[in-house]
Amino acid sequence: KAGVTQTPRYLIKTRGQQVTLSCSPISGHRSVSWYQQTPGQGLQFLFEYFSETQRNKGNFPGRFSGRQFSNSRSEMNVSTLELGDSALYLCASSLESLAASNTGELFFGEGSRLTVL
Amino acid sequence: AQSVTQLDSHVSVSEGTPVLLRCNYSSSYSPSLFWYVQHPNKGLQLLLKYTSAATLVKGINGFEAEFKKSETSFHLTKPSAHMSDAAEYFCVVESGANNLFFGTGTRLTVIP
Numbered sequence: 069k070a071g072v073t074q075t076p077r078y079l080i081k082t083r084g085q086q087v088t089l090s091c092s093p094i095s096g097h098r099s100v101s102w103y104q105q106t107p108g109q110g111l112q113f114l115f116e117y118f119s120e121t122q123r124n125k126g127n128f129p130g131r132f133s134g135r136q137f138s139n140s141r142s143e144m145n146v147s148t149l150e151l152g153d154s155a156l157y158l159c160a161s162s163l164e165s166l167a168a169s170n171t172g173e174l175f176f177g178e179g180s181r182l183t184v185l
Numbered sequence: 186a187q188s189v190t191q192l193d194s195h196v197s198v199s200e201g202t203p204v205l206l207r208c209n210y211s212s213s214y215s216p217s218l219f220w221y222v223q224h225p226n227k228g229l230q231l232l233l234k235y236t237s238a239a240t241l242v243k244g245i246n247g248f249e250a251e252f253k254k255s256e257t258s259f260h261l262t263k264p265s266a267h268m269s270d271a272a273e274y275f276c277v278v279e280s281g282a283n284n285l286f287f288g289t290g291t292r293l294t295v296i297p
Contacts, residue, residue, distance in 0.1 A: 072228070103287075111275065111287035158228055173219075174285075176228030 070095065072161050072177035080183045086147040089180045093140050093161030099123075100142035101174065102134060105156040114157075117142050118165040146182075154184045187212045187280040191288035199296045204248075204263040206291045208276030211257065217279040218259045220250055223290075224272045232274075235259060246270070271295045 073092040081087050093100050102114040113126040117136035134144040140161075146153055160174035192207040210216060217236045221229040233244025240252040246269075250261045259276060276288040 101285075110289040113285060113287075160229070173231050173234060174221075174229070176221075176230065178226065178228045 072159060072175050074157075074159055074177035074180050076180060077178065078181045078183075080185060081149050082185050083149055083151060085149050086145060087149060087182060088143055088145045089157055089159075089182075091142045091144075091159035091161075091177060093142070093159075094175055097161035097163055097175070098140055099162045099165050100136060100140065101160050101162075102142070102144050103158045103160065104128070105158055105179070106154070111158070114144065116165070123165055149184045151184050154182060156181050187216065187278050187286050189276050189278045189286050189288040191274075191276050191291050193291050194289065195292045195294070197294040197296060198266045200268055201265050204261070204266045204270065204293065206261040206274050206276075206293065208250075208259045208261065208288060209257050210259060210276070210278045212278060212280070215254075218250075218252060219277040219279070219285075220244065220248070220259075220261050221275045221277060222272045223275065229275065232261070266293075266295045268295050268297060 075090045091100055099118045101116040103111050105111045115125045115134055116123045120136045131147045136142040156179040158176055158179045160176045162174050188211045190209045198204055215237055219234045220232040222232050223229045232248050233242045235242050235252045243249045248263045250259050252259050273290045273292050275290050278286050
């Protein structure tokens with residue numbers, strides 16, 4: 069079956085703009101979590117959505133937001149972009165919420181590489 | 186509090202020699218632990234996971250890891266490196282608060 073699909077794969081924005089990234093999970097997966105990967109900070113958890121509800125949120129400012137639709141597809145939005153937002157944004161899907169037992173097996177997309185100029 | 190430390194940012198081995206990628210964790214309870222691999226311009230792929238069953242965990246591509254509670258370690262090993270193993274490897278600990286903590290990664294270089 070198809071894997072996790074992220075769009076767009078690459079994009080360039082300027083400071084102050086906003087961006088929306090999309091993630092389509094594996095069919096049947098209800099949890100989508102988002103991560104930011106940068107050379108300096110490594111991989112950091114942004115938030116998780118499960119059944120259209122945000123279940124948990126990492127330590128990021130309110131400019132970072134997301135949502136999940138009834139078909140489990142998720143979007144994340146970053147407003148008022150800053151240079152430091154340049155990163156690879158990864159999403160991952162799983163059958164159950166990260167809170168469920170024996171979880172942790174995440175299926176990652178290839179990421180959306182955002183460059184802010 | 187949960188945290189994970191990957192002791193080496195970069196490991197270089199010759200093809201056919203053993204691989205050892207080190208990971209230490211901190212957790213206030215029995216954690217679940219994972220190793221993920223990331224090839225260039227790709228997402229992460231699960232190599233193996235420990236969830237309080239057998240302490241020696243076998244994963245894909247010949248990798249295995251041993252959970253040692255007394256040493257709070259979960260080192261990743263492979264008997265013989267292959268060129269295709271060159272990638273970045275992440276050790277991950279799962280907290281009870283619905284969250285995953287990633288190590289900073291170890292870049293493995295395999296020399297032909």
